[in-house]
Amino acid sequence: MILRAVLALAMLAAITIAPTGLKAQAPDAPIQQLLQAHGEIIAKSSRRTIGPAIDALATSGLPEAQVVLERWQAKEMWFHEETGLFVFAEEVDRSTIKIFDIADGSEIGDVPDDDYKQLKPNSGIRGLIGGALVQFQLIDPDPLNRMRALNAIERRPEAGHLAALRGTMEGEENPTIATRKARLERLLTMEFGESDQERIAAIEGFAGDLGVDVRAVLNRLVATRRSAAVEAPQSEDIARLVNPGSEDLTADEAYALLVSAELAPPRISRDAKRAALVANIENGAVAGIEVATLDSEGARDLAYAALADAGVVEPVATEAQVAEALDAHTFFDRYVAAPPGVAQAAQAALNAIELRLGLNEAADLALDALSLASIYFLAAIGLAITFGVMRVINMAHGEFIMMGAYTGYVVQLFVPDYTLSILIALPLAFLVTFGAGVAMERLVIRWLYHRPLETLLATFGISIALQQLAKNIFGTQARPLTAPGWLDGSLVFNDVVSISYIRIAIFVLALLFLALFLFVMNRTRLGLEVRAVTQNPRMAASMGINPDRINMLTFGFGSGIAGIAGVAIGLYAKVTSEMGQDYIVQSFMTVVVGGVGNIWGTLLGASLVGLLQKGIEWMNPSNTLAAQTYMILFIILFIQFRPRGIIALKGRAAEA
Amino acid sequence: MSKTLVTTVAAGALLATAIPAMAQDASCPIKVGVLHSLSGTMAISETTLKDTMEMLVEQQNDAGGLLGCELEAVVVDPASDWPLFAEKARELLTVQEVDVIFGSWTSVSRKSVLPVLEELNGLMFYPVQYEGEESSKNVFYTGAAPNQQAIPATDYFLEELGVEKFALLGTDYVYPRTTNNILESYLKDKGIAAEDIFVNYTPFGHSDWSKIVADVVALGADGKKVGVISTINGDANVGFYKELAAAGISADDIPVVAFSVGEEELSGLDTSNLVGHLAAWNYFQSADSAENEAWVAAWKERMGEERVTNDPMEAHYIGFNMWVNAVTEAGTTDVDAVRTAMYGQEFPNLTGGTAVMLPNHHLAKPVLIGEIQEDGQFDIISQTDEVPGDAWTDYLPESAVLVSDWQELECGMFNTQTETCVQIKSNY
16 A cells, blocks of 8 residues: 555656646545545446445545546546546547646646546446435535436435435425425335334325336335245234245245245155165165065155165155145245335335226327327328329338438438428428329329229339439438427326327327318318319319319329328438338228228228237237237238228219 | 379379469459448448448558458449348359458348358358357358357346346347347346346337337336346337437436447437447447557548448458458468468457457457447447357357367367267258
8 A cells, every 4th residue: 555655656756747837736635545545446447346435435524525426427537547546637639638636626737648547437336426426416506416416316215315315305495306305205214214104104195106216115115025934923024825836836936945944855856766766776675675666656755765764865855745844834925125014004005006007007008009090190191192082002102201201301401400490391391292292193103093903013113213212312321300309308197107299299290181181172172173083083074174183183192291291200210211111001001991082081090000009019018020910910800891991981982 | 002092092182172272372363252232221231341341452452462462352232132142152252253251241141141151161251240059160250249249238237237127129030039038048047037027029110119118117116227138120229219218218217238239320310318328349439549540540531521430340350350361371362271270360459459269260359338428429338358259158058068169179069068069061
């Protein structure tokens, strides 16, 4: 230790002389000495060994301790590789750092970073430092620091935090922090309160609360250990009795428990028993029993028992003895984490919220399903026009979605304000895909009306070509389409039910487009003409409607809506050249299940597909791919029984 | 009579082997096959590696070539089409007659090339982290085996972050499934109960992550610390990380460590909400060494300032340089001679320290764990010593007894219990 200090001083002299003009560092400042005493473990930077260093700093009472801990946590502390002296440093450029004295924060100067090594505490160590900082930060004038202290307590609650927290609750001015402090105080009381009454009161105070933090504490309190005894003790800390042979505790597990508690002798496998017998054959007999008579399991058990009596082998249990031992003992779970009263209160609280928890989980699932349904609806609404109304099987529909998303990406390249860029991107995506739709209708589709097979093949070819075009222009790596800041985060009802704002926005957008579709189809001249043309083009033509023009506009309208859907989908998922493929199958499924030619059918179809998908995912949470497979199977069955979908068109419109 | 016959045959055999070897010595230029997809889904990742190989060949030529010859990169495009990988490999070996191949990315493309390489005795360097459980005589695996990436990252979760409950999320194909199998049995060995391990597989390009993220959050309800190990591949990561950010999950509460997300993948994401989440690799661009600085500078100069370097590129860098040194040592590009010279080859890797080629055709490399930063780069917070790559994992009972040693045992699948070579070819 002394040697190390001398060396440190010598090296310090060397560095202070070498780069002239640098201010001297104070190697004998108490804080530096303290860190030096723990230099090795600090440099090693492992959560499992760092404890003493952090504790020493936290309890040192040195005024600099808080700053040192904070800057260490922020990865701003470096040390000299030879002297081991610690400094604060800021990076000037790739190979130069500006260093500061840790004792008084005074600048020492710019040095090359080759001799210095940055301390990079990992998030485990940062958590420990955060815990040590609680005592300083709880009374810090900066509300942000007080928040940090509360976060640290939440992540790693300790008994010592309770008193510290209570001490600072009086003078808290910030109302948000005061509320958090009050809640945290109740949480800590549940776990570390002094008297059982106090803890039970805290538990009852949280009645009905679904917070993950509350449930985490409650679950910790009701932890049990399983044990066995001849007679179940009549103490209060028994949580429940367990029957061996039940689902909770198989007979084998129960017996293993008895063996480990030394309440019963171990079992032996048949082979091992046989081997033991064979090893002890003397003159054609085992322990005096003729080998020839050992032709049944029972006889071999007897022979083995005789050997055990003679002390030749370890005594073991036979099947009968196992059953007997299981019968003779009671198995029970015993509360180990809290006094019985507290644990029972916690268990009661958990039981009480079980139903509410289930209901809320169902509500969350329903929200997810609704959100998925609105995404499918948005993706399918364009197809409801081109396929549903015009009966054109457009396999390139997904690529129109992709074009819309890329339009959004390109707009963001030129307009850095995210809100404005989305507002520009939505109509622009409509225009781009409207143009693409019109071009495709003019060049390809109009030559193929009433020839569905050729249309299918032609549009499939176009979809592949469009994908490759996108790859050539934008590359295959996903491109960012960033949502404006006010759509970040989620709407949180409680810790179970929440939904991100971006999904709410998509839901709203889907409703808007439903309204737009209904308005255009039922209230405008275009809609009237579209309906006329689709029902009977020749009759419509003789009434002065130009079917060619109407077909072109309708197809463009459907494609344009797909483009807008692309912007919305790109915001919540990703923008790649293949994103269209993810939605084309679902879109067709939605339209077909709902009933071709009816927008309400599309809406119902999307809801059905969304609900079904989430329901199957809930039943089989480990494989989302399987959920999609089951869903498609279900849809195939469904179409068998209702070939025209949920809402089937009737009358003359159906034959058109 | 018979003796002379034997000598004649032996001499003939000798001649037969000597002539091609001599011919190879003299055949200039030395051809380096590059078998990476330049079109289709894998193009973006693999195109980068093609550019890397062209840069390495160019650098070597500037440094005076090899055995007095110029090097020539022969680039073919297997178009992300797995059977086409086999066709193109055959073309490289028989039509172009290349001396070595650098190529493949996905496990399935590697598996489709293996029979061709073994039939024609070719030599390939495979640069990507993979699931292990394979060792071909004709392939050098310069990427990470599970024990060089997945296992150390899991240890980091257990020991440094104190994670008690694991969510293993993966895309549904061979690499995540095999890796998660290994991790599941490893975690159980470490005393994690089966009900504390949540596994989920999603299709390629999955985008609807809200329920899975909610499930992960709900895991924390029993008061245990939750961590996510992600083998999610490709585009699906974008939606996953967006949903994580929207749910406000901080890396301090639920850390996520990814095995397939590197600098290149993060360039498609806004990382400001992902700061602190983790990735495990053998290389990060932010590694602080003189070699790496030169490498990054050369790459940016060639490809543009905004381009990033990543782990498979380093694997090719090490593999190519080891091959050059092995050829120089052997004095020939003959596959068997080079293979023998490869064992024990050492080359400084870009993160400091030295990579060593082991007799099981894997490298000993350090394992790095990095935290995502706002600029899309990684801050390296943990770096181990060199970990020797293990072809057959010790954590699955059926492969724990297997070892690979092409130097002493001349077998890639040697059962240590029965002391027999299970098979030489890698058609499993």
